[in-house]
Amino acid sequence: MHVADRSLRARDVLWGFGPMVYAPTLLFALGEGAVIPLIPVIADKLGADVALAALVAAALVVGQLCGNLPAGWAVARFGERVTMAVAGLVSLAGVTAMALADSLAIVTAAVFVIGFCAAAFGLARHSFMTTRVAFAYRARALSLLGGTFRLGMFIGPFVAAGLLFATGDERGAIWFFGGCLIATVLLVTLGPDPERRFAPVADDGRGGSDDSSAMADTGEAVTGSVPTVRRPGVFATMRRHGSVLARLGVAAASLSAVRSARQVVLPLWGLSIGLDAQTIALVVGISGALDFALFYASGQVMDRFGRLWAALPAMALMGAGFVALSFTHDLDQAAMWFAMFAAVLGVGNGLSSGILLTLGADVAPRDDPAPFLGSWRTLTDAGGALSPLLVSAIAGAASLSVASGVMGAIGLAGAYAFVRWVPRFVPGVRP
Numbered sequence: 001m002h003v004a005d006r007s008l009r010a011r012d013v014l015w016g017f018g019p020m021v022y023a024p025t026l027l028f029a030l031g032e033g034a035v036i037p038l039i040p041v042i043a044d045k046l047g048a049d050v051a052l053a054a055l056v057a058a059a060l061v062v063g064q065l066c067g068n069l070p071a072g073w074a075v076a077r078f079g080e081r082v083t084m085a086v087a088g089l090v091s092l093a094g095v096t097a098m099a100l101a102d103s104l105a106i107v108t109a110a111v112f113v114i115g116f117c118a119a120a121f122g123l124a125r126h127s128f129m130t131t132r133v134a135f136a137y138r139a140r141a142l143s144l145l146g147g148t149f150r151l152g153m154f155i156g157p158f159v160a161a162g163l164l165f166a167t168g169d170e171r172g173a174i175w176f177f178g179g180c181l182i183a184t185v186l187l188v189t190l191g192p193d194p195e196r197r198f199a200p201v202a203d204d205g206r207g208g209s210d211d212s213s214a215m216a217d218t219g220e221a222v223t224g225s226v227p228t229v230r231r232p233g234v235f236a237t238m239r240r241h242g243s244v245l246a247r248l249g250v251a252a253a254s255l256s257a258v259r260s261a262r263q264v265v266l267p268l269w270g271l272s273i274g275l276d277a278q279t280i281a282l283v284v285g286i287s288g289a290l291d292f293a294l295f296y297a298s299g300q301v302m303d304r305f306g307r308l309w310a311a312l313p314a315m316a317l318m319g320a321g322f323v324a325l326s327f328t329h330d331l332d333q334a335a336m337w338f339a340m341f342a343a344v345l346g347v348g349n350g351l352s353s354g355i356l357l358t359l360g361a362d363v364a365p366r367d368d369p370a371p372f373l374g375s376w377r378t379l380t381d382a383g384g385a386l387s388p389l390l391v392s393a394i395a396g397a398a399s400l401s402v403a404s405g406v407m408g409a410i411g412l413a414g415a416y417a418f419v420r421w422v423p424r425f426v427p428g429v430r431p
Helices: 003-016 018-045 050-078 080-100 104-132 135-167 171-190 234-240 242-272 277-293 295-305 308-325 334-351 355-363 369-397 400-425
Strands: none
Touching (some): 018 104, 018 135, 018 171, 050 080, 080 171, 135 171, 135 277, 135 355, 234 369, 242 355, 277 334, 295 355, 308 400, 355 400, 369 400
8 A cells, every 4th residue: 555545544534533532532621621620629619728629639640540440341341432421421420429519528539430430431442442543543543532632631721711700600610521521422322333333453463562471362353342252351461461561561651750740840840940820821831832733743753653753752852851950940041941941841742642542552452452451551640640749759858850850860761661662562663
């Protein structure tokens, strides 16, 4: 197949996924993005202090961590479409509970449920794309998925701000999330069935894990989202694929940690060098715009040149950016250096768009990817969840500069890990 034909086919397939994958993702992320900034505000109104409000907000991340492994089981057992529909309905129950809550315990439980269901919704989409997108344009499809999520999370807070201005009540944004969930469930359940419209792709010849047990093939055909072969289960899958999870999975977790650190370090750095809130917001916003602008370019690079051509520059830029930033705190032009390295971190993060989804899809077993992806996403989510705690602990014990340097060192170590393990586990490279 010629390159032009391949590009046309990729474009047609990406458009075909719109109403069944990308649109529900945008709706879910739009509603979630509207509510997340208001969680501490809602907790404060119910009597929480700063520490307790942060704990309530953290319930979302805890829910995501706890939801990945059960979601892997649910997708393998019931299929992607059913899992997404149920996750949307249960999330709607959580949103309703949050809107009507009169205690911190109920709000915390509701936030946990939303995070749990977000993990199930995300894993179902990831599993579906893994089995139904050919290797030739997988990175573009998954980078677009990540970009769609980022778009929703970017627009959501502005929607919340508009609703707060119009109504003066945080519950307006919560009910907006509920409306997004209703639309999501209707789209998933009443729209074209993606599991019938797109059959699982044949073996694409990509490398994948070299675990001998992981490479076993029963020879039976896969006819739908739920294969006919006996499934090993979530924990058995973790044991069978322990090699790739302990190597490439840990490298992916380091990328997730550096990404998460960027969201914490940049605002704190601006405060520590004496910038006002408007300037900090402007710098962080420009960094985020650079990040968002590059999401599809990352997929193009990975599909055309190989996964490492996006993973390595992304990790090297973010790692070096954090290390360099750590030496600028007391310089005369600290604000200029802050803005410059915030832009560097934004570019690095943009180049990494879709990498975690793509690598997870590349090394997942072809017959039943969902249990493996549950383990993979648990690792990456754990990296993102632990990173802010690490930054806080190091900044408290030493300084924010030291914390930035440590996160930079983690980024550079992650770059080496990608160089070491991507060629082993994902040797297939697009010409």
